[in-house]
Amino acid sequence: MIDELNTIETSAVAAIEGATSLAALAEVKTEVFGKSAPLAKAQRSLGTLPPEDRKSAGRAVNESRGRIERALDAHRSSLAEAERATQLVAERLDLTEVPEGATVGHAHIVTQAWQALEDVFVGMGFRVAEGPEVETDWHNFDALNIPPGHPARDGFDTIYVDHGRPGTTLLRTHTSPVQIRTMLDQEPPIYIVAPGRVFRRDTADATHMPVFHQLEGLVVDRDISLADLAGTIEAFTEAYFGPGFTSRLRPNYFPFTEPSAEFDIQRPDGSWLELGGCGMVHPNVLNAGGIDPERWTGFAFGFGIDRLAAMKYGVDDLRELFTGDVRFLNQF
Ligand code: PHE
16 A cells, blocks of 8 residues: 555656646646546555554644645746746837837927027026916016006906906916016125926917917126126127127117117128017116115126927927927927
């Protein structure tokens, strides 16, 4: 009986260890532990033994069964581990590789212009500042010397937000409120530019968009004069557009600057591009920003980034910039 059991066990363990897959192992398991398997037959034959031998023979069968089961479990886990490893290798994805024929995207041309402008001004010693797109009417208007009822408010076609008292919260119509936030935030000397998104209730056409981008500049320091403003605009023009480009100021009116001017860029071919507004910061604005106009003076300027990008790349309809059509975007 014991010899027979040893033979059964040895061949069972050999069959188990010979299985090369979990599926094959499952088959071996039914062969080894099935009703007609040698082990089951040995178990059944226990009944035919004389009673005094049954107990030890029964124990021997159980011990054999136990060892076969442990061999089965051990081989099952090593097969499972190996199969998992093979699967991982087979299903591996190389996410670092750009598939052949794929194209790599690039920044939108407005973003490119925005970043290039930041670079130019940072190179001239300015810091980049930010403000919220949803503004109070105080930051967007009152603090900029545009009190309620001032005709300049109507000129802005403001989009109001349904928040607080009606007419007190709006989508900023220009980046000029960042002047106020910066002055309230830091002591002069101030040298900042604030690029950002602005909003006006405008119907989109070739030269206007209801959402567009501006770049604001603000300088507040001792003895800042109109000559500093003109010199800064001129230095920026050359740095951004390149040699051969010059600038000029034309008298204009803004409530938040006095005197105020419009500034134009002259291309090497002699033609002019109207770029933006500028002027010496109005004393009321310095006061609103908590700065003493007797001790400090400053200048500010602001212009549209989108038109600049459109001009640089020869885009004649601003709407094209924002359709998100890759056939358009891929040209740049
Ligand atoms: N905020 C003005 C506009 O949107 C531009 C401007 C900025 C003018 C700063 C003067 C000084 O038209």
